[in-house]
Amino acid sequence: MNQSGQKSEAILDAALPVFVRHGFRKTSMADIARAARMSRAALYLSFSSKEELFRAGSARAHARAMRKVEAALAGDGDVFSRIETAIAAFQRELVAPFAGSGDAAELFETNMALARDVTLAARAELVALLAQALTNAQATGAITLDALRATPADVAAIIVAAMEGIKDAQVAGHDLLEDTRLFLRLLRKALSR
Amino acid sequence: MNQSGQKSEAILDAALPVFVRHGFRKTSMADIARAARMSRAALYLSFSSKEELFRAGSARAHARAMRKVEAALAGDGDVFSRIETAIAAFQRELVAPFAGSGDAAELFETNMALARDVTLAARAELVALLAQALTNAQATGAITLDALRATPADVAAIIVAAMEGIKDAQVAGHDLLEDTRLFLRLLRKALSR
DNA sequence: GACGATTAGACAATATTCGTCTATCTGTCT
DNA sequence: AGACAGATAGACGAATATTGTCTAATCGTC
Structure with a gap:
């Protein structure tokens, strides 16, 4: 550098x-x-400005988070545990640092105002990576999506959407880790053959 | 009310x-x-203003602290343990709440700028109360000040001055409780007959 | 409905912050 | 030594934010 x-x-x-x-x-x-x-x-x-400084910080945090997510999805364990690890990494990098802030809502809002593109791109990449993992798992027969009548991309999108909702609820007082684990138990049950 | x-x-x-x-x-x-x-x-x-609001807050905190101090000095135990409890109460009310603030130095500075009178009055009352306790202890023979060639008021003033110094050091990173306990061990040793 | 307390919102006067600029300083290289 | 790049303190006008005050409207209680 x-x-x-x-x-x-x-x-x-x-x-x-x-x-x-x-x-x-x-x-x-x-x-x-x-x-x-x-x-x-x-x-x-x-x-060049306070806003650009914030944007750069957001971009760096998102890039770091995505590297951790990729590593997690390439790791060991069944598809559910890999996804759980990946999501935990994503949250640890991008949510947890701000969770205790008191101004967490303002920071997330500012992020969407100043670094919307970066944020949405990272979210899209997360969906794509999860979809790929689900596709692989489907090919090896580890999971089945037939009964759900859904594509891996659909399921991946739902997972990420749920994470967003859980993040927002956490700002309002809910427990991030607990809610996340519950959702992943639900996911495991729904996708097991 | x-x-x-x-x-x-x-x-x-x-x-x-x-x-x-x-x-x-x-x-x-x-x-x-x-x-x-x-x-x-x-x-x-x-x-009537932000400054007066702050002053009122400072005054209330000092009044509360002095009530706790009086209760502690009227409690059980030897003079040293009563003084230790009193000082702990004073610090718990007036120092500890701001210790973790990051802006602790600014708050103490603002307090001396806006509520100097209240602060100095409380400190003076603390000295007077400690002096009274020491006078009583001297009368019962629990302590001796002869070798120090000092009056109870002198010793009380030293105690309070030391507490102030320890508070300032704590803002700079030292541990309040530990430094306070060390000073009180020192005090006990110096005043025991 | 009368009444006091509270509110949202507007207001002028300050105070703060932003982004820019200049002059100055401090190392480093040659 | 001098040239150079990077950093600093400080000042600057413009843009924002905050303070303390005021008014008109609203709320809850009698």
Whole structure:
């Protein structure tokens, strides 16, 4: 990685806990500069605006999350446990860090406003990866979708949609891990032959 | 308590965690109003400004703390354990709630700027109460101050000054409880006959 | 309906923040 | 030494946010 890239990484590392602590709106560039131990002007050498800085942070988090998801789906175990691990990784990277924030809702909202494309792309890739895993499992006879009259892509989309809903409910007080595990038990039962 | 007093109490209850979370500067009256589930205008029915609201909160916290301190000094045990309990109560009421705030330094600074009188008065009362306890202990022969060539008031002032220093060190990363206990062991040793 | 408390919303006066710019400083390279 | 790139403090106008005040409308209780 080049020097400016390293600097950008350091800035994002410093900015994340500040955003988590105060939310996007209440976080000023001065706050981020202080956390990154550099001048406010230096931030603008790496990012052209507070919004672009946030976008870069979101993009990096999504890229990291997708690498973890790919690793999980390529791992050991049956298709359900691989999916469970993948989803856990996705949530650990993109939901859990903000869950205790108090401004979690504002941060997710800001993310959809400023980094909608990145977010939707990652979500689409997650659907595609899950669909591929389900297709493989179907080919080996590990699962059956016949009774559901659904394609692997349909099921993958439902899984991701449910994760989104569970994330939102968690902001409203529900327990993320518990709700996720319940949904995956439900999935296992529905797809077992 | 009258109705407006109850309303004020409810506002301060709601405002405290907001101040702890975001510090004084980053907390807006809109934030407090939202936390107290009332309109921003209603806050001004109870308090004439954000600064006065903070002052009232500080005054209430100090009053509560002093009640706990008096109860502790009137309790059981030898003079050292009563003093230890009293100081623990003082810190639990006035330091610990802000210790994890990240903006703890800013809050203490704001407190000295806006509620200096209340704070100094409470500190003075704490010194007086400790001095009285030491005087009584001296009269019963439980402690001796002869070798120190100091009055009870002198020793009480030193104790409170040390507590302040330990509080400041704690903001800088030291452990409040541990440092306090060490100081009190030191005190016990120095005053035992 | 009368009454007091509360609200949403508008308002001017401040205060804060953003993004930009300049002058200055600090290393590094030659 | 001088040239150079990166960083800094500080100032700046413009855009936003916040404060404290006010009014008109609403709510709940008598």
